[in-house]
Amino acid sequence: MLPYLTGRLLALVPVLLVVAVVVFLLIHLTPGDPARVLLGQDATPEQVQTLRHALGLDRPLVAQFVLWLGRALRGDLGLSFFQHVPVTGDILQHSTPTIMLSLMAISVALLIGIPAGVISAIFRNSWLDQGSLALAMLGAAVPSFWLGLSLIVLFAVNLGWLPSSGYRAPAEGLGVSLRYLLLPALALGLPNSSLIIRFTRSSLLDVVANDYIRTARAKGVGERTVIFHHALRNALVPILTVVGLTFAALMGGAVVTETVFSLPGIGQLVVSSVLRRDYPVIQGVILMVATLYVLINLLVDLLYFLIDPRVKY
Protein backbone atom coordinates (compact mmCIF):
# COMPACT_ATOMS: atom_id res chain seq x y z
CA MET A 1 0.00 0.00 0.00
CA LEU A 2 2.65 2.53 1.06
CA PRO A 3 4.83 2.18 -2.07
CA TYR A 4 1.69 2.43 -4.20
CA LEU A 5 0.57 5.56 -2.38
CA THR A 6 4.01 7.14 -2.69
CA GLY A 7 4.04 6.32 -6.40
CA ARG A 8 0.62 7.81 -6.93
CA LEU A 9 1.50 10.97 -5.03
CA LEU A 10 4.73 11.38 -7.00
CA ALA A 11 2.82 10.93 -10.27
CA LEU A 12 0.61 13.83 -9.23
CA VAL A 13 3.55 16.23 -9.14
CA PRO A 14 4.00 16.65 -12.93
CA VAL A 15 0.25 16.87 -13.49
CA LEU A 16 -0.18 19.55 -10.84
CA LEU A 17 2.87 21.36 -12.20
CA VAL A 18 1.27 21.50 -15.65
CA VAL A 19 -1.95 22.71 -14.03
CA ALA A 20 0.00 25.46 -12.27
CA VAL A 21 1.83 26.50 -15.46
CA VAL A 22 -1.43 26.70 -17.45
CA VAL A 23 -3.11 28.75 -14.71
CA PHE A 24 -0.07 31.01 -14.37
CA LEU A 25 0.11 31.63 -18.10
CA LEU A 26 -3.57 32.68 -18.27
CA ILE A 27 -2.69 36.24 -17.33
CA HIS A 28 0.13 36.32 -19.86
CA LEU A 29 -2.07 35.23 -22.75
CA THR A 30 -3.83 38.56 -22.68
CA PRO A 31 -3.21 40.47 -25.87
CA GLY A 32 -1.30 43.54 -24.74
CA ASP A 33 -0.16 44.46 -21.28
CA PRO A 34 -2.35 43.31 -18.38
CA ALA A 35 -1.41 46.46 -16.49
CA ARG A 36 -2.57 48.59 -19.43
CA VAL A 37 -5.80 46.58 -19.64
CA LEU A 38 -6.42 47.13 -15.94
CA LEU A 39 -5.76 50.86 -15.95
CA GLY A 40 -7.57 51.60 -19.18
CA GLN A 41 -6.50 53.61 -22.19
CA ASP A 42 -6.20 56.93 -20.31
CA ALA A 43 -3.41 55.83 -17.98
CA THR A 44 -0.01 57.49 -18.31
CA PRO A 45 3.03 55.32 -19.11
CA GLU A 46 4.32 56.07 -15.57
CA GLN A 47 1.15 54.69 -13.99
CA VAL A 48 1.38 51.57 -16.15
CA GLN A 49 5.03 51.15 -15.18
CA THR A 50 4.25 51.50 -11.46
CA LEU A 51 1.50 48.89 -11.68
CA ARG A 52 3.68 46.54 -13.72
CA HIS A 53 6.28 46.77 -11.00
CA ALA A 54 3.69 46.32 -8.23
CA LEU A 55 2.33 43.19 -9.93
CA GLY A 56 5.81 41.88 -10.59
CA LEU A 57 5.16 41.88 -14.35
CA ASP A 58 8.56 43.48 -15.04
CA ARG A 59 10.46 40.43 -13.81
CA PRO A 60 11.47 37.48 -16.00
CA LEU A 61 8.63 35.02 -16.61
CA VAL A 62 10.29 32.11 -14.81
CA ALA A 63 11.01 34.26 -11.73
CA GLN A 64 7.38 35.38 -11.70
CA PHE A 65 6.22 31.77 -11.90
CA VAL A 66 8.46 30.56 -9.07
CA LEU A 67 7.37 33.44 -6.86
CA TRP A 68 3.68 32.88 -7.68
CA LEU A 69 3.86 29.12 -7.17
CA GLY A 70 5.74 29.47 -3.88
CA ARG A 71 3.05 31.76 -2.55
CA ALA A 72 0.24 29.58 -3.90
CA LEU A 73 1.70 26.55 -2.13
CA ARG A 74 1.51 28.50 1.11
CA GLY A 75 -2.15 29.30 0.40
CA ASP A 76 -1.48 32.87 -0.72
CA LEU A 77 -3.19 33.42 -4.07
CA GLY A 78 -2.61 37.18 -4.06
CA LEU A 79 -5.01 40.08 -3.78
CA SER A 80 -8.11 40.59 -5.87
CA PHE A 81 -7.53 43.42 -8.38
CA PHE A 82 -11.02 44.66 -7.84
CA GLN A 83 -11.74 44.37 -4.14
CA HIS A 84 -8.15 44.25 -2.84
CA VAL A 85 -8.92 41.37 -0.48
CA PRO A 86 -6.96 38.09 -0.32
CA VAL A 87 -8.20 35.74 -3.04
CA THR A 88 -7.95 32.66 -0.80
CA GLY A 89 -10.40 34.15 1.71
CA ASP A 90 -12.69 35.28 -1.09
CA ILE A 91 -12.82 31.73 -2.50
CA LEU A 92 -13.42 30.18 0.90
CA GLN A 93 -16.27 32.62 1.52
CA HIS A 94 -17.92 31.57 -1.73
CA SER A 95 -17.31 27.87 -1.33
CA THR A 96 -20.24 26.84 0.92
CA PRO A 97 -23.00 27.25 -1.72
CA THR A 98 -20.87 25.43 -4.30
CA ILE A 99 -20.11 22.53 -1.95
CA MET A 100 -23.78 22.25 -0.94
CA LEU A 101 -24.88 22.39 -4.58
CA SER A 102 -22.31 19.80 -5.70
CA LEU A 103 -23.20 17.37 -2.91
CA MET A 104 -26.90 17.70 -3.61
CA ALA A 105 -26.42 17.42 -7.36
CA ILE A 106 -24.32 14.29 -7.04
CA SER A 107 -26.98 12.83 -4.73
CA VAL A 108 -29.62 13.57 -7.38
CA ALA A 109 -27.42 12.02 -10.07
CA LEU A 110 -26.84 8.87 -7.99
CA LEU A 111 -30.45 8.56 -6.80
CA ILE A 112 -31.62 8.61 -10.41
CA GLY A 113 -28.64 7.02 -12.12
CA ILE A 114 -28.19 3.88 -10.03
CA PRO A 115 -31.85 2.73 -9.87
CA ALA A 116 -32.35 3.53 -13.57
CA GLY A 117 -29.17 1.64 -14.45
CA VAL A 118 -30.18 -1.35 -12.32
CA ILE A 119 -33.66 -1.48 -13.84
CA SER A 120 -32.11 -1.19 -17.28
CA ALA A 121 -29.81 -4.14 -16.66
CA ILE A 122 -32.40 -6.38 -14.98
CA PHE A 123 -34.96 -5.83 -17.74
CA ARG A 124 -32.39 -5.82 -20.50
CA ASN A 125 -33.78 -5.01 -23.96
CA SER A 126 -37.26 -4.34 -22.55
CA TRP A 127 -39.05 -1.02 -22.93
CA LEU A 128 -37.82 -0.10 -19.43
CA ASP A 129 -34.24 -0.56 -20.62
CA GLN A 130 -34.90 1.42 -23.79
CA GLY A 131 -36.53 4.16 -21.70
CA SER A 132 -33.60 4.43 -19.28
CA LEU A 133 -31.10 4.56 -22.10
CA ALA A 134 -33.17 7.17 -23.91
CA LEU A 135 -33.20 9.21 -20.69
CA ALA A 136 -29.42 8.87 -20.48
CA MET A 137 -29.06 9.94 -24.11
CA LEU A 138 -31.28 12.96 -23.56
CA GLY A 139 -29.52 13.87 -20.31
CA ALA A 140 -26.17 14.01 -22.08
CA ALA A 141 -27.57 16.49 -24.60
CA VAL A 142 -29.37 18.91 -22.27
CA PRO A 143 -27.40 21.99 -21.21
CA SER A 144 -27.79 22.33 -17.44
CA PHE A 145 -28.47 26.07 -17.72
CA TRP A 146 -31.40 25.48 -20.07
CA LEU A 147 -32.76 22.74 -17.85
CA GLY A 148 -32.44 25.15 -14.90
CA LEU A 149 -34.47 27.82 -16.68
CA SER A 150 -37.10 25.26 -17.69
CA LEU A 151 -37.37 24.03 -14.09
CA ILE A 152 -37.79 27.64 -12.93
CA VAL A 153 -40.61 28.16 -15.43
CA LEU A 154 -42.33 24.94 -14.37
CA PHE A 155 -41.83 24.75 -10.60
CA ALA A 156 -41.35 28.38 -9.60
CA VAL A 157 -43.32 30.47 -12.11
CA ASN A 158 -46.22 28.18 -13.01
CA LEU A 159 -46.65 25.90 -9.99
CA GLY A 160 -45.10 28.19 -7.39
CA TRP A 161 -43.79 25.24 -5.38
CA LEU A 162 -40.17 26.29 -5.04
CA PRO A 163 -38.23 29.56 -5.00
CA SER A 164 -36.94 30.53 -8.44
CA SER A 165 -33.51 31.69 -7.33
CA GLY A 166 -31.37 32.86 -4.46
CA TYR A 167 -29.59 31.21 -1.57
CA ARG A 168 -30.18 30.70 2.14
CA ALA A 169 -27.24 29.61 4.27
CA PRO A 170 -27.70 26.33 6.16
CA ALA A 171 -27.36 28.40 9.35
CA GLU A 172 -30.74 29.98 8.57
CA GLY A 173 -32.33 26.55 8.79
CA LEU A 174 -31.41 23.47 6.81
CA GLY A 175 -34.94 22.98 5.44
CA VAL A 176 -35.11 26.45 3.90
CA SER A 177 -31.59 26.12 2.57
CA LEU A 178 -32.37 22.82 0.85
CA ARG A 179 -35.59 24.21 -0.64
CA TYR A 180 -33.56 26.91 -2.35
CA LEU A 181 -31.00 24.39 -3.55
CA LEU A 182 -33.43 21.78 -4.86
CA LEU A 183 -34.00 23.22 -8.35
CA PRO A 184 -30.32 24.01 -8.97
CA ALA A 185 -29.39 20.50 -7.78
CA LEU A 186 -31.93 18.97 -10.18
CA ALA A 187 -30.69 21.13 -13.05
CA LEU A 188 -27.12 20.07 -12.41
CA GLY A 189 -27.76 16.50 -11.25
CA LEU A 190 -30.16 15.27 -13.94
CA PRO A 191 -27.79 15.73 -16.92
CA ASN A 192 -24.99 14.17 -14.90
CA SER A 193 -27.01 11.03 -14.15
CA SER A 194 -26.61 9.88 -17.80
CA LEU A 195 -23.12 8.57 -17.36
CA ILE A 196 -24.10 6.87 -14.09
CA ILE A 197 -27.11 5.16 -15.74
CA ARG A 198 -24.99 3.78 -18.56
CA PHE A 199 -22.16 2.75 -16.28
CA THR A 200 -24.38 1.04 -13.70
CA ARG A 201 -26.12 -0.86 -16.47
CA SER A 202 -22.96 -2.15 -18.13
CA SER A 203 -21.24 -2.84 -14.81
CA LEU A 204 -24.19 -4.89 -13.54
CA LEU A 205 -24.44 -6.80 -16.83
CA ASP A 206 -20.73 -7.64 -16.56
CA VAL A 207 -21.11 -8.89 -13.00
CA VAL A 208 -24.21 -10.96 -13.76
CA ALA A 209 -22.18 -12.90 -16.35
CA ASN A 210 -19.86 -14.18 -13.58
CA ASP A 211 -19.75 -17.78 -12.38
CA TYR A 212 -20.60 -16.93 -8.77
CA ILE A 213 -23.91 -15.47 -9.90
CA ARG A 214 -24.68 -18.71 -11.73
CA THR A 215 -23.69 -20.60 -8.59
CA ALA A 216 -25.97 -18.46 -6.43
CA ARG A 217 -28.86 -19.04 -8.80
CA ALA A 218 -28.09 -22.76 -9.04
CA LYS A 219 -28.18 -23.23 -5.30
CA GLY A 220 -31.64 -21.70 -5.31
CA VAL A 221 -31.06 -18.15 -4.06
CA GLY A 222 -33.99 -15.90 -4.94
CA GLU A 223 -33.50 -13.55 -7.90
CA ARG A 224 -33.95 -10.50 -5.67
CA THR A 225 -31.15 -11.61 -3.34
CA VAL A 226 -28.96 -12.51 -6.29
CA ILE A 227 -29.31 -9.04 -7.78
CA PHE A 228 -29.15 -6.95 -4.63
CA HIS A 229 -26.88 -9.04 -2.43
CA HIS A 230 -24.50 -10.69 -4.88
CA ALA A 231 -24.49 -8.66 -8.07
CA LEU A 232 -25.15 -5.04 -7.16
CA ARG A 233 -22.57 -4.88 -4.38
CA ASN A 234 -19.88 -5.90 -6.82
CA ALA A 235 -21.24 -3.80 -9.64
CA LEU A 236 -21.12 -0.63 -7.56
CA VAL A 237 -17.35 -0.69 -7.09
CA PRO A 238 -16.40 0.54 -10.59
CA ILE A 239 -19.15 3.16 -10.39
CA LEU A 240 -16.93 5.00 -7.90
CA THR A 241 -14.70 6.01 -10.79
CA VAL A 242 -17.64 7.58 -12.55
CA VAL A 243 -18.52 9.48 -9.40
CA GLY A 244 -15.01 10.92 -9.45
CA LEU A 245 -15.34 11.90 -13.10
CA THR A 246 -18.81 13.30 -12.55
CA PHE A 247 -17.40 15.57 -9.90
CA ALA A 248 -15.33 17.39 -12.53
CA ALA A 249 -18.37 17.81 -14.73
CA LEU A 250 -20.27 19.09 -11.69
CA MET A 251 -17.65 21.70 -10.85
CA GLY A 252 -17.72 22.94 -14.43
CA GLY A 253 -21.48 22.79 -14.56
CA ALA A 254 -21.85 24.47 -11.17
CA VAL A 255 -20.34 27.64 -12.66
CA VAL A 256 -23.21 27.85 -15.12
CA THR A 257 -25.95 26.62 -12.77
CA GLU A 258 -25.00 29.12 -10.06
CA THR A 259 -25.38 31.92 -12.57
CA VAL A 260 -28.89 30.74 -13.53
CA PHE A 261 -30.06 30.53 -9.91
CA SER A 262 -28.05 33.48 -8.51
CA LEU A 263 -26.21 31.31 -6.00
CA PRO A 264 -23.30 33.24 -4.48
CA GLY A 265 -20.84 30.38 -5.05
CA ILE A 266 -17.45 29.95 -6.67
CA GLY A 267 -19.02 29.85 -10.12
CA GLN A 268 -20.55 33.27 -9.73
CA LEU A 269 -17.27 34.52 -8.31
CA VAL A 270 -15.36 33.35 -11.37
CA VAL A 271 -17.92 34.64 -13.89
CA SER A 272 -18.07 38.10 -12.29
CA SER A 273 -14.26 38.10 -12.13
CA VAL A 274 -14.01 37.31 -15.84
CA LEU A 275 -16.31 40.22 -16.65
CA ARG A 276 -14.12 42.49 -14.44
CA ARG A 277 -10.86 40.91 -15.67
CA ASP A 278 -9.87 40.19 -12.09
CA TYR A 279 -7.09 37.76 -12.98
CA PRO A 280 -5.89 36.71 -9.49
CA VAL A 281 -9.41 35.55 -8.61
CA ILE A 282 -9.86 33.68 -11.91
CA GLN A 283 -6.47 32.02 -11.50
CA GLY A 284 -7.15 31.17 -7.87
CA VAL A 285 -10.52 29.54 -8.52
CA ILE A 286 -9.30 27.52 -11.50
CA LEU A 287 -6.16 26.38 -9.67
CA MET A 288 -8.15 25.34 -6.62
CA VAL A 289 -10.82 23.44 -8.57
CA ALA A 290 -8.31 21.59 -10.78
CA THR A 291 -6.23 20.60 -7.74
CA LEU A 292 -9.35 19.44 -5.94
CA TYR A 293 -10.36 17.38 -8.96
CA VAL A 294 -6.98 15.65 -9.14
CA LEU A 295 -7.07 14.90 -5.41
CA ILE A 296 -10.64 13.58 -5.53
CA ASN A 297 -9.74 11.15 -8.28
CA LEU A 298 -6.78 9.97 -6.21
CA LEU A 299 -9.11 9.52 -3.25
CA VAL A 300 -11.50 7.48 -5.39
CA ASP A 301 -8.67 5.14 -6.41
CA LEU A 302 -7.68 4.73 -2.78
CA LEU A 303 -11.28 4.05 -1.78
CA TYR A 304 -11.23 0.95 -3.97
CA PHE A 305 -8.70 -0.43 -1.58
CA LEU A 306 -11.03 0.05 1.37
CA ILE A 307 -14.17 -1.14 -0.36
CA ASP A 308 -12.95 -4.08 -2.38
CA PRO A 309 -10.72 -6.52 -0.46
CA ARG A 310 -9.65 -8.12 -3.75
CA VAL A 311 -7.81 -4.97 -4.79
CA LYS A 312 -4.15 -5.25 -3.82
CA TYR A 313 -1.54 -2.70 -4.64
Add this chain to the structure above:
Amino acid sequence: MAQETPAFRRIVRGARPGAGGLFWRMVRRRRITGVGAALIFAAVAGAAAAPLLTPYDPVALNVPDRLLGPGRAHPFGTDEFGRDILSRTLYGARLSLLVGALVTLLATGAGIVVGLASGASPRADRVLMRIMDGIMAFPDVLLAIGLMASLGPSVRNVILSLGFVYTPRIARVVRAAVLVVVRQEYVEAARAVGASGARILARHVLINCASPVIVQATFITAYAMLGEAALSFLGVGVPPTIPTWGGIISAGQVYLRQAAWISIFPGMAIILSVLALNLLGDGLRDFLDPRLRHA
Protein backbone atom coordinates in the same frame (compact mmCIF):
# COMPACT_ATOMS: atom_id res chain seq x y z
CA MET B 1 -1.64 -1.53 -63.09
CA ALA B 2 -2.27 -4.04 -65.84
CA GLN B 3 -5.02 -6.04 -64.18
CA GLU B 4 -7.26 -3.02 -63.54
CA THR B 5 -9.82 -3.93 -66.16
CA PRO B 6 -13.42 -2.65 -65.84
CA ALA B 7 -14.51 -6.09 -64.58
CA PHE B 8 -11.79 -6.05 -61.92
CA ARG B 9 -12.87 -2.57 -60.84
CA ARG B 10 -16.49 -3.72 -60.61
CA ILE B 11 -15.52 -6.59 -58.36
CA VAL B 12 -13.39 -4.34 -56.20
CA ARG B 13 -16.23 -1.85 -55.97
CA GLY B 14 -18.60 -4.60 -54.93
CA ALA B 15 -16.23 -5.81 -52.26
CA ARG B 16 -15.47 -2.37 -50.89
CA PRO B 17 -18.55 -0.19 -50.87
CA GLY B 18 -18.15 3.57 -51.25
CA ALA B 19 -19.01 6.10 -48.57
CA GLY B 20 -22.74 5.89 -49.35
CA GLY B 21 -22.79 2.10 -49.15
CA LEU B 22 -20.93 2.17 -45.84
CA PHE B 23 -23.36 4.75 -44.48
CA TRP B 24 -26.38 2.57 -45.25
CA ARG B 25 -24.68 -0.42 -43.75
CA MET B 26 -24.09 1.56 -40.57
CA VAL B 27 -27.70 2.74 -40.44
CA ARG B 28 -28.98 -0.80 -40.94
CA ARG B 29 -26.98 -1.94 -37.91
CA ARG B 30 -28.60 0.69 -35.73
CA ARG B 31 -31.51 2.57 -37.20
CA ILE B 32 -31.39 5.44 -34.75
CA THR B 33 -28.01 6.44 -36.23
CA GLY B 34 -29.98 7.40 -39.34
CA VAL B 35 -32.14 9.69 -37.21
CA GLY B 36 -29.01 11.35 -35.85
CA ALA B 37 -27.56 11.84 -39.32
CA ALA B 38 -30.87 13.19 -40.63
CA LEU B 39 -31.09 15.69 -37.75
CA ILE B 40 -27.56 16.91 -38.41
CA PHE B 41 -28.34 17.25 -42.09
CA ALA B 42 -31.49 19.21 -41.19
CA ALA B 43 -29.52 21.52 -38.87
CA VAL B 44 -26.88 22.20 -41.51
CA ALA B 45 -29.51 22.73 -44.22
CA GLY B 46 -31.57 24.98 -41.93
CA ALA B 47 -28.51 27.06 -41.06
CA ALA B 48 -27.44 27.36 -44.69
CA ALA B 49 -30.92 28.20 -45.97
CA ALA B 50 -31.81 30.51 -43.05
CA PRO B 51 -32.51 33.56 -45.26
CA LEU B 52 -34.87 31.48 -47.44
CA LEU B 53 -36.70 29.87 -44.54
CA THR B 54 -37.56 33.03 -42.66
CA PRO B 55 -38.53 36.49 -43.86
CA TYR B 56 -37.23 38.22 -40.71
CA ASP B 57 -33.88 39.80 -40.04
CA PRO B 58 -32.37 38.12 -36.95
CA VAL B 59 -30.89 41.37 -35.59
CA ALA B 60 -33.08 44.26 -36.84
CA LEU B 61 -35.27 45.80 -34.13
CA ASN B 62 -39.04 45.71 -34.54
CA VAL B 63 -40.32 47.01 -31.22
CA PRO B 64 -44.09 47.03 -32.02
CA ASP B 65 -43.96 43.22 -32.23
CA ARG B 66 -42.12 42.77 -28.92
CA LEU B 67 -42.68 39.71 -26.70
CA LEU B 68 -45.26 38.07 -28.99
CA GLY B 69 -46.03 34.46 -28.09
CA PRO B 70 -45.54 31.67 -30.60
CA GLY B 71 -48.12 32.04 -33.38
CA ARG B 72 -48.69 31.96 -37.12
CA ALA B 73 -46.44 34.90 -37.97
CA HIS B 74 -43.73 33.97 -35.49
CA PRO B 75 -43.75 30.20 -34.82
CA PHE B 76 -41.23 30.58 -31.96
CA GLY B 77 -42.49 34.04 -30.82
CA THR B 78 -40.47 37.26 -30.57
CA ASP B 79 -38.08 38.73 -28.02
CA GLU B 80 -38.06 42.02 -26.13
CA PHE B 81 -36.95 43.89 -29.25
CA GLY B 82 -39.55 42.22 -31.48
CA ARG B 83 -36.97 40.02 -33.18
CA ASP B 84 -38.25 36.70 -34.50
CA ILE B 85 -36.92 33.83 -32.35
CA LEU B 86 -37.13 31.31 -35.21
CA SER B 87 -34.87 33.52 -37.34
CA ARG B 88 -32.48 34.05 -34.47
CA THR B 89 -32.39 30.32 -33.77
CA LEU B 90 -31.69 29.52 -37.43
CA TYR B 91 -28.92 32.12 -37.67
CA GLY B 92 -27.64 30.93 -34.29
CA ALA B 93 -27.31 27.46 -35.83
CA ARG B 94 -24.79 28.90 -38.28
CA LEU B 95 -22.53 30.02 -35.49
CA SER B 96 -23.02 26.92 -33.35
CA LEU B 97 -22.25 24.57 -36.22
CA LEU B 98 -19.32 26.69 -37.36
CA VAL B 99 -17.81 26.68 -33.87
CA GLY B 100 -18.51 22.96 -33.49
CA ALA B 101 -16.84 22.13 -36.80
CA LEU B 102 -13.81 24.39 -36.38
CA VAL B 103 -13.15 23.35 -32.77
CA THR B 104 -13.26 19.74 -33.89
CA LEU B 105 -10.90 20.47 -36.78
CA LEU B 106 -8.47 22.30 -34.51
CA ALA B 107 -8.57 19.74 -31.71
CA THR B 108 -8.28 16.85 -34.17
CA GLY B 109 -5.37 18.42 -36.06
CA ALA B 110 -3.45 19.28 -32.90
CA GLY B 111 -4.42 16.00 -31.24
CA ILE B 112 -3.14 13.95 -34.19
CA VAL B 113 0.22 15.76 -34.13
CA VAL B 114 0.61 15.28 -30.36
CA GLY B 115 -0.67 11.70 -30.48
CA LEU B 116 1.62 10.68 -33.35
CA ALA B 117 4.64 12.26 -31.67
CA SER B 118 3.77 10.47 -28.42
CA GLY B 119 3.21 7.15 -30.10
CA ALA B 120 6.37 7.40 -32.16
CA SER B 121 8.83 8.53 -29.50
CA PRO B 122 8.82 7.29 -25.90
CA ARG B 123 10.81 10.34 -24.84
CA ALA B 124 8.30 12.78 -26.32
CA ASP B 125 5.54 10.60 -24.90
CA ARG B 126 6.61 11.13 -21.31
CA VAL B 127 6.53 14.91 -21.61
CA LEU B 128 3.50 15.26 -23.91
CA MET B 129 1.25 12.91 -21.98
CA ARG B 130 1.99 14.68 -18.68
CA ILE B 131 0.96 17.92 -20.36
CA MET B 132 -2.22 16.31 -21.73
CA ASP B 133 -3.02 14.89 -18.26
CA GLY B 134 -2.53 18.36 -16.81
CA ILE B 135 -4.92 19.96 -19.31
CA MET B 136 -7.48 17.22 -18.66
CA ALA B 137 -7.33 17.93 -14.93
CA PHE B 138 -9.42 21.06 -15.52
CA PRO B 139 -13.20 20.88 -15.85
CA ASP B 140 -13.76 21.71 -19.57
CA VAL B 141 -15.97 24.71 -19.15
CA LEU B 142 -13.90 26.22 -16.35
CA LEU B 143 -10.65 26.11 -18.35
CA ALA B 144 -12.45 27.54 -21.38
CA ILE B 145 -13.76 30.37 -19.18
CA GLY B 146 -10.23 31.09 -17.94
CA LEU B 147 -8.86 31.16 -21.48
CA MET B 148 -11.70 33.41 -22.65
CA ALA B 149 -10.95 35.77 -19.75
CA SER B 150 -7.43 36.20 -21.08
CA LEU B 151 -8.13 36.22 -24.80
CA GLY B 152 -11.30 38.33 -24.69
CA PRO B 153 -14.74 37.55 -26.12
CA SER B 154 -14.82 36.77 -29.86
CA VAL B 155 -15.78 33.90 -32.14
CA ARG B 156 -12.14 33.21 -32.95
CA ASN B 157 -11.17 33.01 -29.29
CA VAL B 158 -14.07 30.68 -28.46
CA ILE B 159 -12.77 28.32 -31.15
CA LEU B 160 -9.17 28.59 -29.91
CA SER B 161 -10.13 28.04 -26.26
CA LEU B 162 -12.39 25.05 -26.85
CA GLY B 163 -9.94 23.61 -29.39
CA PHE B 164 -7.21 23.74 -26.74
CA VAL B 165 -9.46 22.20 -24.09
CA TYR B 166 -10.41 19.21 -26.29
CA THR B 167 -7.02 18.50 -27.90
CA PRO B 168 -5.96 15.96 -25.23
CA ARG B 169 -9.02 13.80 -25.92
CA ILE B 170 -7.92 13.26 -29.52
CA ALA B 171 -4.25 13.02 -28.60
CA ARG B 172 -4.94 10.17 -26.18
CA VAL B 173 -7.01 8.26 -28.71
CA VAL B 174 -4.36 8.68 -31.41
CA ARG B 175 -1.56 7.69 -29.06
CA ALA B 176 -3.38 4.53 -27.97
CA ALA B 177 -4.06 3.57 -31.58
CA VAL B 178 -0.48 4.29 -32.68
CA LEU B 179 0.95 2.11 -29.92
CA VAL B 180 -1.15 -0.80 -31.21
CA VAL B 181 -0.57 -0.15 -34.90
CA VAL B 182 3.23 0.20 -34.81
CA ARG B 183 3.52 -3.35 -33.48
CA GLN B 184 1.56 -4.80 -36.40
CA GLU B 185 3.27 -6.92 -39.00
CA TYR B 186 2.25 -4.72 -41.91
CA VAL B 187 4.20 -1.86 -40.38
CA GLU B 188 7.20 -4.12 -40.03
CA ALA B 189 6.69 -5.24 -43.62
CA ALA B 190 6.53 -1.64 -44.82
CA ARG B 191 9.74 -0.89 -42.93
CA ALA B 192 11.37 -3.99 -44.39
CA VAL B 193 10.64 -2.92 -47.96
CA GLY B 194 12.31 0.40 -47.16
CA ALA B 195 9.40 2.79 -46.60
CA SER B 196 10.45 5.99 -44.86
CA GLY B 197 9.27 6.81 -41.34
CA ALA B 198 7.07 9.63 -42.63
CA ARG B 199 5.50 7.36 -45.23
CA ILE B 200 4.79 4.68 -42.66
CA LEU B 201 3.20 7.23 -40.34
CA ALA B 202 1.02 8.71 -43.06
CA ARG B 203 0.12 5.63 -45.11
CA HIS B 204 -0.11 2.94 -42.46
CA VAL B 205 -0.28 4.30 -38.94
CA LEU B 206 -2.53 7.33 -39.47
CA ILE B 207 -5.00 5.48 -41.71
CA ASN B 208 -5.38 2.76 -39.11
CA CYS B 209 -6.03 5.32 -36.37
CA ALA B 210 -8.83 6.88 -38.38
CA SER B 211 -11.75 4.97 -36.85
CA PRO B 212 -11.29 5.93 -33.20
CA VAL B 213 -10.44 9.50 -34.21
CA ILE B 214 -13.61 9.86 -36.29
CA VAL B 215 -15.72 8.55 -33.40
CA GLN B 216 -14.03 10.82 -30.85
CA ALA B 217 -14.26 13.82 -33.21
CA THR B 218 -18.02 13.36 -33.46
CA PHE B 219 -18.38 13.53 -29.70
CA ILE B 220 -16.05 16.53 -29.53
CA THR B 221 -18.28 18.41 -31.95
CA ALA B 222 -21.13 17.81 -29.50
CA TYR B 223 -19.05 18.93 -26.50
CA ALA B 224 -17.88 21.99 -28.39
CA MET B 225 -21.44 23.03 -29.24
CA LEU B 226 -22.47 22.62 -25.59
CA GLY B 227 -19.33 24.49 -24.50
CA GLU B 228 -19.93 27.38 -26.86
CA ALA B 229 -23.53 27.63 -25.66
CA ALA B 230 -22.38 27.71 -22.02
CA LEU B 231 -19.72 30.37 -22.69
CA SER B 232 -22.13 32.56 -24.65
CA PHE B 233 -24.82 32.04 -22.02
CA LEU B 234 -22.42 33.31 -19.35
CA GLY B 235 -21.55 36.31 -21.51
CA VAL B 236 -17.88 35.37 -21.86
CA GLY B 237 -18.12 33.71 -25.28
CA VAL B 238 -19.35 35.13 -28.55
CA PRO B 239 -20.18 38.89 -28.33
CA PRO B 240 -23.95 39.42 -27.83
CA THR B 241 -24.32 41.29 -31.14
CA ILE B 242 -24.10 37.94 -32.97
CA PRO B 243 -27.11 35.63 -32.41
CA THR B 244 -26.04 32.41 -30.71
CA TRP B 245 -28.16 29.79 -28.98
CA GLY B 246 -26.51 30.39 -25.61
CA GLY B 247 -26.76 34.15 -26.05
CA ILE B 248 -30.48 34.07 -26.95
CA ILE B 249 -31.22 31.87 -23.92
CA SER B 250 -29.28 34.22 -21.68
CA ALA B 251 -31.14 37.30 -22.99
CA GLY B 252 -34.47 35.52 -22.50
CA GLN B 253 -33.66 34.80 -18.86
CA VAL B 254 -34.92 38.26 -17.82
CA TYR B 255 -38.29 37.61 -19.48
CA LEU B 256 -38.73 34.09 -18.17
CA ARG B 257 -42.03 34.98 -16.48
CA GLN B 258 -43.67 36.73 -19.43
CA ALA B 259 -41.94 35.17 -22.43
CA ALA B 260 -40.36 31.80 -21.62
CA TRP B 261 -40.40 30.89 -25.34
CA ILE B 262 -37.37 33.13 -25.94
CA SER B 263 -35.19 30.72 -23.96
CA ILE B 264 -37.06 27.47 -24.56
CA PHE B 265 -36.73 27.15 -28.36
CA PRO B 266 -32.99 27.79 -28.81
CA GLY B 267 -32.43 25.30 -25.97
CA MET B 268 -34.33 22.66 -27.92
CA ALA B 269 -32.10 23.39 -30.91
CA ILE B 270 -29.05 22.69 -28.71
CA ILE B 271 -30.57 19.48 -27.35
CA LEU B 272 -31.50 18.14 -30.79
CA SER B 273 -28.10 18.95 -32.31
CA VAL B 274 -26.12 17.43 -29.46
CA LEU B 275 -28.41 14.41 -29.33
CA ALA B 276 -27.98 13.93 -33.08
CA LEU B 277 -24.19 14.08 -32.83
CA ASN B 278 -24.14 11.64 -29.90
CA LEU B 279 -26.40 9.22 -31.79
CA LEU B 280 -24.13 9.44 -34.81
CA GLY B 281 -21.05 8.97 -32.62
CA ASP B 282 -22.53 5.87 -30.95
CA GLY B 283 -23.48 4.47 -34.37
CA LEU B 284 -20.02 5.14 -35.77
CA ARG B 285 -18.36 3.53 -32.76
CA ASP B 286 -20.54 0.47 -33.13
CA PHE B 287 -19.83 0.25 -36.83
CA LEU B 288 -16.13 1.08 -36.88
CA ASP B 289 -14.94 -0.80 -33.82
CA PRO B 290 -14.09 -4.30 -35.02
CA ARG B 291 -14.25 -5.66 -31.46
CA LEU B 292 -17.95 -4.77 -31.35
CA ARG B 293 -18.64 -5.77 -34.93
CA HIS B 294 -18.76 -9.48 -34.23
CA ALA B 295 -20.24 -9.20 -30.77
